[in-house]
Amino acid sequence: MHKEPDSKNVRTLEPxxxxxxxxxxxxxCSGKNVLRRYKGYCTHCYVKLFPLDPLSLQTVYKSKxxxxxxxxxxxxxxxxxxxxxxxxxxxxxxLTVNYGDPNVSDQDIVIKFNPNKYENGKxxxxxxxxxxxxxEISKQFERLVxx
Numbered sequence: 001m002h003k004e005p006d007s008k009n010v011r012t013l014e015p016x017x018x019x020x021x022x023x024x025x026x027x028x029c030s031g032k033n034v035l036r037r038y039k040g041y042c043t044h045c046y047v048k049l050f051p052l053d054p055l056s057l058q059t060v061y062k063s064k065x066x067x068x069x070x071x072x073x074x075x076x077x078x079x080x081x082x083x084x085x086x087x088x089x090x091x092x093x094x095l096t097v098n099y100g101d102p103n104v105s106d107q108d109i110v111i112k113f114n115p116n117k118y119e120n121g122k123x124x125x126x127x128x129x130x131x132x133x134x135x136e137i138s139k140q141f142e143r144l145v146x147x
Contacts, residue, residue: 026045028045029042043059052074054067055127057071064126065100067115068086068115069086071133072086075137076137085098085099090141095108095111095141096111097113098113099112099113111140
């Protein structure tokens with residue numbers, strides 16, 4: 001019934017499932033289709049169980065700006081978000097996470113973060129790069145707070 005038209009493959013698929021689909025049961029519910037990237041859970045259960053995980057954020061929010069802003073808010077307090085950037089004031093300096101094209105001043109420390117896939121053959125998904133952004137923000141926080 002769910003077999004792809006004109007397919008010689010005997011495996012059946014639910015309509016519209018991505019190519020990394022695995023037909024098996026969800027570890028949490030009775031869902032039958034689980035994607036490998038969701039570690040044994042269906043999409044719904046994964047997002048419910050791990051709401052602040054970068055993969056969940058990317059699943060729920062479609063705008064890259066929103067994904068990055070929600071991720072930063074889940075890890076740090078005090079950031080103010082604008083179009084293409086997030087900023088926080090620390091000891092007279094502005095720490096800016098730039099994922100667009102904002103104007104910055106001389107008192108800004110800028111972290112440039114590319115939300116798009118790379119072009120050089122390596123295309124890590126956004127959710128896999130967000131933890132690196134967290135590390136860099138933490139490093140700059142430490143640098144600004146420690147005299």
